[in-house]
Amino acid sequence: MKTFGAIEAGGTKWVCGIGTGPDDLDKIQFPTTTPEETIAAAIAFFRGHDIAAIGIGSFGPVDLVRGRITSTPKAGWQNVDVAGPIRAAFGIPVGFDTDVNAAVLGETRWGSAQGLDSCIYLTVGTGIGGGAIVNGRLVHGAMHPEMGHIKLPVSDGFAGVCPFHGDCLEGIASGPAIEKRWGLAAGQLPPDHPAWPIEARYLALAIANFSCVLSPECVIVGGGVMQQQQLFPMIRSELESILNNYIAAPAVLPPKLGTRSGVLGALVLAEAAV
């Protein structure tokens, strides 16, 4: 059995792993600093290991063909070639996709969506993004989904924090949106804070829209904000109310792989690159 390398290239931290799956994954993480320093740390981690390929799930938006990050608001990371230096360092195949596409692959292979033909992985943290499987394959289309940027009815008058769209989903329901609205980080708000019914409402509206477009069998919701596990029953209840029995609500589940969906999905990207 071949061993692969995996990188979950996030805007806050990178997680690198070596292994074949959840049972033998050896991983480290380090903060995302400059592109040069961060990519060099990843290369140092893989150096000397016998790996057949490396998969990268990256924050974005990305250019999938060129393996680059494109129009990110993250300073210093616009138009950075991520796949190129990794490929050059090891001379092995490199698979490159978005972080959320990696995560949905990981969850479909080993996690909450194991064996399903259609599902969505949504991450709710510093940003909001989604990856989707349709007919057993990743959705790319012209570029890749940017599910965090859909527009929803905004009922609480909040102007939103997205630099591109103001009150898109990411603008009203990401970690920074919660912090801006309440003056405290999501992790510091108690479970009975009035922030959570509002958050659940917006995530349920988003999942209702995703369900109308993709009809997924399940929607896995991960990311830092979802550490507030009281959100899950609130989202499910709002979702039923929004869909109103016109279509069946998909299962809304936490990621079985926990915080490892992305890095494990990057192993699947590596495997596919061989």
Add this chain to the structure above:
Amino acid sequence: MKTFGAIEAGGTKWVCGIGTGPDDLDKIQFPTTTPEETIAAAIAFFRGHDIAAIGIGSFGPVDLVRGRITSTPKAGWQNVDVAGPIRAAFGIPVGFDTDVNAAVLGETRWGSAQGLDSCIYLTVGTGIGGGAIVNGRLVHGAMHPEMGHIKLPVSDGFAGVCPFHGDCLEGIASGPAIEKRWGLAAGQLPPDHPAWPIEARYLALAIANFSCVLSPECVIVGGGVMQQQQLFPMIRSELESILNNYIAAPAVLPPKLGTRSGVLGALVLAEAAV
């Protein structure tokens, strides 16, 4: 070359055709009355013809496995088996899908999306519905898309006409929504009526959301309301403004097959059923 039968089973009219493609399609249409009468009229049209299979693109929601219409608001058509009586009458394979899935197949085979790997067909008429192609294949998922029922920011205070969701996309932008808002049918409003900037805004918001979820190369917009062709440039301009260069806007095009996308797509369903 085999000849196929095709049915576009709409809520207002049925279009039945026999042929192999756009150049030789022989078709008729008749109003949708009771299920018994309407299905009998389709059977009478195909009787005596040498056809290898019949494809049906139906209004919905539908149960694709059983070939039935399910929770439609259309009186008398709830839980009607459409595919069964057609299959029983001729003993040949019957392909069954939604009307908009048929339309997107037709447009991908012979129309505005010819050769594309990803696209959406949206119909804006008595109802609003969408079908999608991803990685060259129809999106079904747990059931099938119901794109007309997404929720959008509603800025004109209109309560909407959808019996299930009030102000979902279909509730605010379908033909009946326009008529309810202005007291005149869409076809009776002049091209410079204030209805059209509002309509274009809602359709652009919907297409922006679909683009964030599916990243399609093109979005084809058909249906009765889109006979108002001044809507196309208005939608494109609103769409650019909403997406704000974060992602590239897909091409927004009328259906090259005109009003025949659905019935021609049903031929493709027939072909696939063999």
